[in-house]
Amino acid sequence: MTTYNIALLAGDGIGPEVMKEAVKVLKLVEERNADVNFELNDVLFGAAAYFATGKAFPEETKAACDKADAILKGTIGLNHEDSKKIPVDEQPERGALLPLRRRYNTYANFRPVYLPKGLAHFSPLKESVVGEGIDIMLIRELVGGLYFGEKETGVDAEGRRYVREVLEYDEDQIRQIVRVGFEVSMKRKKIMHNIHKSNVLKSSVLWNEIVEEESKNFPEVEVVNILVDAAATYLCLKPTMFDVMVMENMFGDILSDQGGGILGSLGLMPSACKGPEKSYYEPSHGSAPDIAGKGIANPYSMIGSVALMLEMSFGMEKEAKNLWAAMQGVFEDGYSTSDLSKEGEANLVSTAEFGDLVCAKL
Amino acid sequence: MTTYNIALLAGDGIGPEVMKEAVKVLKLVEERNADVNFELNDVLFGAAAYFATGKAFPEETKAACDKADAILKGTIGLNHEDSKKIPVDEQPERGALLPLRRRYNTYANFRPVYLPKGLAHFSPLKESVVGEGIDIMLIRELVGGLYFGEKETGVDAEGRRYVREVLEYDEDQIRQIVRVGFEVSMKRKKIMHNIHKSNVLKSSVLWNEIVEEESKNFPEVEVVNILVDAAATYLCLKPTMFDVMVMENMFGDILSDQGGGILGSLGLMPSACKGPEKSYYEPSHGSAPDIAGKGIANPYSMIGSVALMLEMSFGMEKEAKNLWAAMQGVFEDGYSTSDLSKEGEANLVSTAEFGDLVCAKL
Ligand SMILES: CC(C)[C@H](C(=O)O)[C@@H](O)C(=O)O
Ligand SMILES: CC(C)[C@H](C(=O)O)[C@@H](O)C(=O)O
Numbered sequence: 126m127t128t129y130n131i132a133l134l135a136g137d138g139i140g141p142e143v144m145k146e147a148v149k150v151l152k153l154v155e156e157r158n159a160d161v162n163f164e165l166n167d168v169l170f171g172a173a174a175y176f177a178t179g180k181a182f183p184e185e186t187k188a189a190c191d192k193a194d195a196i197l198k199g200t201i202g203l204n205h206e207d208s209k210k211i212p213v214d215e216q217p218e219r220g221a222l223l224p225l226r227r228r229y230n231t232y233a234n235f236r237p238v239y240l241p242k243g244l245a246h247f248s249p250l251k252e253s254v255v256g257e258g259i260d261i262m263l264i265r266e267l268v269g270g271l272y273f274g275e276k277e278t279g280v281d282a283e284g285r286r287y288v289r290e291v292l293e294y295d296e297d298q299i300r301q302i303v304r305v306g307f308e309v310s311m312k313r314k315k316i317m318h319n320i321h322k323s324n325v326l327k328s329s330v331l332w333n334e335i336v337e338e339e340s341k342n343f344p345e346v347e348v349v350n351i352l353v354d355a356a357a358t359y360l361c362l363k364p365t366m367f368d369v370m371v372m373e374n375m376f377g378d379i380l381s382d383q384g385g386g387i388l389g390s391l392g393l394m395p396s397a398c399k400g401p402e403k404s405y406y407e408p409s410h411g412s413a414p415d416i417a418g419k420g421i422a423n424p425y426s427m428i429g430s431v432a433l434m435l436e437m438s439f440g441m442e443k444e445a446k447n448l449w450a451a452m453q454g455v456f457e458d459g460y461s462t463s464d465l466s467k468e469g470e471a472n473l474v475s476t477a478e479f480g481d482l483v484c485a486k487l
Numbered sequence: 488m489t490t491y492n493i494a495l496l497a498g499d500g501i502g503p504e505v506m507k508e509a510v511k512v513l514k515l516v517e518e519r520n521a522d523v524n525f526e527l528n529d530v531l532f533g534a535a536a537y538f539a540t541g542k543a544f545p546e547e548t549k550a551a552c553d554k555a556d557a558i559l560k561g562t563i564g565l566n567h568e569d570s571k572k573i574p575v576d577e578q579p580e581r582g583a584l585l586p587l588r589r590r591y592n593t594y595a596n597f598r599p600v601y602l603p604k605g606l607a608h609f610s611p612l613k614e615s616v617v618g619e620g621i622d623i624m625l626i627r628e629l630v631g632g633l634y635f636g637e638k639e640t641g642v643d644a645e646g647r648r649y650v651r652e653v654l655e656y657d658e659d660q661i662r663q664i665v666r667v668g669f670e671v672s673m674k675r676k677k678i679m680h681n682i683h684k685s686n687v688l689k690s691s692v693l694w695n696e697i698v699e700e701e702s703k704n705f706p707e708v709e710v711v712n713i714l715v716d717a718a719a720t721y722l723c724l725k726p727t728m729f730d731v732m733v734m735e736n737m738f739g740d741i742l743s744d745q746g747g748g749i750l751g752s753l754g755l756m757p758s759a760c761k762g763p764e765k766s767y768y769e770p771s772h773g774s775a776p777d778i779a780g781k782g783i784a785n786p787y788s789m790i791g792s793v794a795l796m797l798e799m800s801f802g803m804e805k806e807a808k809n810l811w812a813a814m815q816g817v818f819e820d821g822y823s824t825s826d827l828s829k830e831g832e833a834n835l836v837s838t839a840e841f842g843d844l845v846c847a848k849l
Pocket of ligand 2: 324325354564580584740771
């Protein structure tokens with residue numbers, strides 16, 4: 126019997142509702158696998174934690190994460206107005222999410238931009254553009270760059286407010302993520318798109334040097350260098366040209382959400398954040414305060430993150446595969462939630478019913 | 488009789504071919520307007536200039552630009568491999584384009600993401616998403632941020648190569664571009680989307696403060712604050728929700744090219760770069776070395792940049808309008824170039840023929 130301890134960080138907004146469905150699925154997987162036991166540990170995180178304890182990432186949560194085998198995170202964040210009620214440095218992104226990433230050095234963020242043909246109707250792209258389906262593994266560096274560089278704000282000699290923040294990378298940071306890109310490419314189509322902006326950014330010049338150096342260790346992988354702006358064009362125009370994409374933190378933030386756009390919703394994009402020792406899993410979408418509590422948020426991205434956890438942290442590949450198939454099957458049967466679909470386009474069900482249908486398929 | 492001196496910076500790749508068509512159009516406009524005289528001054532710029540003179544932005548070109556009433560730029564840049572033949576700091580982007588922007592402080596970059604219904608077939612988006620057409624004025628700050636901040640590369644104490652570059656803004660820089668956003672919004676739908684990343688970047692925190700302060704001077708304009716990543720999602724999912732978008736330099740680089748993606752091509756996106764005293768105009772697309780010299784590049788974006796120049800630098804609004812109508816008319820008549828369309832989808836013509844058709848329509 127193997128026991129996996131999982132810290133559950135439901136978070137804010139729709140986080141708790143989609144997390145409930147993730148737990149439902151986890152319990153079922155546990156039931157079906159006599160030799161596996163999930164120890165679930167619910168802890169506070171984000172704005173919810175701040176209002177309860179004064180800290181967005183409280184000590185108790187840190188302790189729970191430290192001892193966990195994997196961390197499953199919901200969503201965090203408040204709307205623009207409400208977030209002003211929290212001091213800037215305790216706001217859930219700066220006070221909880223970025224520290225979580227830093228604490229476990231989860232440098233490799235996997236965001237599958239994946240749309241099988243059967244789900245193509247969700248996409249804003251023409252059928253002819255989606256073709257046989259979109260299947261991109263977008264890999265984002267998650268603990269460097271502008272996100273974690275020094276920041277300085279002040280007033281200059283002329284009395285003007287100013288701000289300076291630093292984008293920084295060293296070769297080790299770049300090398301470790303670039304290697305992940307190559308390794309994943311080896312298991313897929315052996316074509317890696319390297320996203321950069323070397324015609325302006327010196328960080329991209331160094332980045333590209335490392336890509337070139339590392340490519341010698343992966344001679345079978347064809348590297349295609351593409352400017353981040355051109356990548357943004359082609360991700361709309363011809364998404365099927367991409368298989369593995371690797372890029373620095375901020376580029377990854379923007380392009381992965383564009384990826385959610387071409388899928389039809391960030392609700393269709395789970396994600397994995399891997400560190401050397403510990404990984405955490407989260408939907409790519411936000412906390413959607415406007416629809417929180419209504420039971421209409423689709424749990425696909427959250428349950429997909431469970432699938433990634435089963436596969437990447439627990440080596441339960443078969444269970445992960447079945448879970449993907451079950452989720453897609455529910456959509457293919459014509460069910461959806463009202464955040465993703467309109468009346469008439471699908472048989473609308475609630476968040477909980479969607480979770481039930483996934484379990485039934487399993 | 489008014490004489491306008493225009494510096495022509497044809498540049499590299501397809502630059503010279505599309506510039507030829509711009510000149511054709513300019514000559515026709517001149518012919519039709521007895522009281523206007525265009526003095527055209529062809530000068531070297533970009534890689535072409537570097538190989539001829541050792542400088543990507545030679546003194547002679549600077550002098551021509553200094554005395555010009557407006558600058559019309561083609562495209563610059565080489566492909567990834569060829570650009571390695573030029574020292575990093577003389578590469579056309581760092582050695583010519585950025586210095587051009589800095590020299591004339593062209594802080595306001597206008598990139599119309601404009602797709603009238605008649606051109607909707609170019610878009611990779613479904614007809615239902617394009618709806619009555621896309622009409623966004625994307626405004627990008629063009630002379631600040633990461634592009635122009637200090638850059639440092641070196642080797643650290645542990646022998647690792649590293650790079651640090653600074654994203655910086657002061658309140659004046661932000662205020663001047665934000666004001667442009669408000670002013671343009673006042674002439675349009677009075678809704679301005681402010682693109683930021685204040686949950687991570689301190690530069691966005693200051694940016695948003697200035698937007699809030701300036702909004703008091705434009706009480707009629709509704710400001711919608713949206714994270715850059717969410718904007719990337721919605722630019723695919725629901726582009727018709729945007730009217731005016733305002734953002735800092737790097738965000739603008741990426742989102743405007745995504746804008747080109749949803750139009751169907753950067754070839755459909757002209758642009759204007761306005762400074763306090765001088766402005767320059769350029770297509771948003773690159774130099775496309777792979778198709779240079781083949782006569783298949785569409786000159787829409789280049790000729791559209793002429794239209795923007797006529798309107799914004801010379802106050803020739805009627806002529807600009809006619810030019811837009813002529814260009815769109817050519818597409819609506821079913822003509823296109825093979826960089827944009829496939830055999831069978833349109834009546835394929837060359838770059839020069841497309842220019843001729845625009846002139847005929849005029
Ligand atoms: C919430 C925010 C800090 C975060 C990021 O920018 O990384 C989110 O947008 C994401 O992509 O995971
Ligand atoms: C060529 C490059 C320096 C430029 C930029 O990044 O600004 C281009 O991509 C653009 O958008 O005008």
